[in-house]
Every structure is written in C-alpha cells, then in structure tokens.
Amino acid sequence: MNGSAGNKFGFTVNRSRLIDYDASDRLVRDYVTLREPSFRLCFACGGCTATCTAGQHAPFNLRRMNTFIRRGEIEPLREEVTRCMLCGKCLLVCPRGVNTRNVVSLAAEAIKKLDRNEL
C-alpha cells in the first residue's frame, strides 16, 4: 500500500522511531568527545535537565540530548541545540563534572559542519 491510499484513511507516513545504530554514524559524538572529553562521563541522571530554565519552557532535554549524540541520532538534536541559553546552570549540578554547556555548543557547531560536509 502506498502513501496516497493511506492518506484516504487519515494516515500519514511516519519516520521510523527505531534507532538503527548501524544506519547512523557517530561523527557528531566524536567531534564533541574529542574537544570535550568530559562528555564521556554523563550517566544520564537528569540533574542538568531538572535545573535547566530553557527546558521548562521549551522542548529541550539535555540528558536526552546527550543520549541522542551518543547514538548518532542527529535529527532530533537540530532544534534542541538552538534552545540552550548557555547560562551554565546545568554545570553547577552535574555530579559527573560534565562540561554540559560546552557539549551543547560543540554539538551545535558539529551539526553545522555536518551540513556543510565538513565533518
């Protein structure tokens, strides 16, 4: 069945929700980790997300963003990295000493480079 038949029934074709680890690559992760090695230390506690002011008003979740970077899932990051105000509150709470603010900046930078085929 193709998309047009589906549309008659009010369906739209969704992108697969599956993270296919072998179909994506880790260029952004490697770019970030090389420049900010503390990124390796995130153990996904969510402390940064809880304290983040931007995240309380917009869909921005630093903890989950870290996971997407690690898995090579770039699409969900595109919007998110623009939401960070770089205030650095998250830095104060991280129990693993991740330089969270720098991770966001580097991820934003890496995505730009990726789009220009510079990564």
Place this chain on the structure above:
Amino acid sequence: MSTVTKHVVVAGGGVAGMEAAGALAELGHRVTLIEKEQKPGGHLKQWHALFPDRRPADDVRKYLSRRIDNRNIKLFTGISVEKVRKQGHDLHIELSDGSALTADAAIIATGFDLFDARRKEEYGYGIYDNVITSAGLEDMFNAGRITTADGRTPSRIGLVHCVGSRDEKVDNNHCSKVCCVTAVKQAIEVRQKLPSCEVFCFYMDMRMYGPYYEELYRESQEVHNVNYIRGKVSEASVNINNRLVVKVEDTLAGRPLRMELDMLVLMVGMEMSQAGTRLAEASALGRGINRFLETGDHHYGNNLGHVKGLFYAGTCTAPMNITDTISHARAAVTETVRYLTTR
C-alpha cells in the same frame, strides 16, 4: 575457653568452605573438608581477574590453598554431603559415597550455581555460536584469545546484564549483586586487550554497591570509553552476514534500538546450587523465596540455620562477592566456635 579439639565438617570447598576450614584449623580444630569436584576452589578456579582492581584471580586462589594447607584439615574431593541430621549432641553427616561422619558441628558452604543461560532462549545461548556467558569470556581471557567462533577478532561486543536475575520469567526475582561490576570489569578488559573493539553494556540499573565499584564504572567511561545503554535486551538473532542483531529499548532516548554485534556476552546470575538444594531438601533446612538457605536472622544471625551446631557460610545463603564470602565464612567460624565452647 576450652581448648579441647572438636571435629567440624565443612560441606563445600569453594571460597567460603576453604576460608572456614582454614580458620577452624588455625584454632586447633579437626576439620573434614568435603568438595564435590575433583579440586577445591569453586567458581574461582575459572576466573581470570577479579573486580574491582583486576588483580589476578590466582592471588586469591593461592591464598586459599595456603589457608587449607594445615595438618588439622582432611580434604576429600569428588564427594558431596547429602544429608545432615542431629544425633544427640552430635551431627550425623551422610556422604554421596554411602559413608557417614559424626561431627561436633558443621558448616554448609555449598555455594551457588551460575544460571543456565539456555533458559533465556531469546538470547540464543547454545543456539548462536557467538553468544557466550561471562564465565565463557573468562575462559577466553585465560586462553589469551578473544575471538568469534570462526576465529575473527570481534569489532563490537555487547554485554547483557541481569541474565537469569531480576526476572520473574525464570523465577528469580533476586539481584545477583556481582554481575554488574563483573560486566564493567570485563568491558574494560576487552577494551584493553582489543582497543579497536567497541563495547556496549545493556543494563537495567547499574548496581555498583561495593567499595571502588562506582569508581570502576566511572573509569570505564572516562578512560576506556565503554558505552552503556539502559534497557533490557528483548532478543538476539542472526542476520544474513552471520552477525548478531539485538533489539532493546534505549530507555533514555525513549526509542527502540537495534544494533549488530560480533559477540554477545550474557552476565549470568547466581542461583542456589543443585548440590545445596539436595542437601537442604534431605535435611529439611528452611529456604527463602529466592531458594537460598534461610538464615536465622537477616541482620544478626545470617550464619545460623535452625539446627543447633549447623552453620552457613557464603553464597549458599545469598549472592555475594569474594570479599563478603570470606568475611561471612569467618563469621560462621566465630559462631561455630562459640557453639562448641558453650554448649
């Protein structure tokens, strides 16, 4: 304190039994140590290096061998204790070869069995060549070669936590305690031995309960670049390239994930041993809902059963690491000596 020599039977010659026998012999008691395998040492015989410091398992093996090198200890191997019952003040102990012993006291140290990974069929152990267990990986470390079944060097290995633990489907709701840190240790060892091999740990919780475990977990990320994915692997299969494919929910991303691997290592948990089960059933010893021996008191009597003169040491009571097993065995000896001198 009485210095009269007593006879104590220790059932099981693994870490707990060897430590208990050694400590009793040191205090001048006559000990009969009974081990069902041909050699004492228990599961430790198979292990290459130990968490958290990755010291050679041989260090502890040597310590335990020295421990039982005492003329007060008689070691019998290839025999198991089948039944214990009270006979007057003494214990009557029946062995698998049909013979029997009389003892003033006895310590049960029958240990644990590793979970049989074939019971989690969806992980393919015993079906796919490159699905192995944590014990199998130790064999590879001992052999000095980590390769797939067809002799290739793996480029990606996955470690699955909680195989046979915390899982109602195999009737084990308990946590085996040591497998999380074993996974971290093994992940680091793989990274050190095969620096170009990626390693992924699939976990539900990281239970780093012992001293220096959390530090080891941190080191595994910071120094060795081990990857962690929070989610329970639902199944493993093999694709047309003969690579393993695992399915898991990446619960931190909130999305399903699939990944190809060259090797899958199942972190098998601890269960009450079959030998211990036979002994407990024949002797009517109480057992907990986790099927390990039920102790007199969880807080201050966990070397005691309900038979006077019979004591418990080590993983026949619950999963524990080597450090705690040795401490538990020493505590069992303290209880035994107190019983012998005050009864």
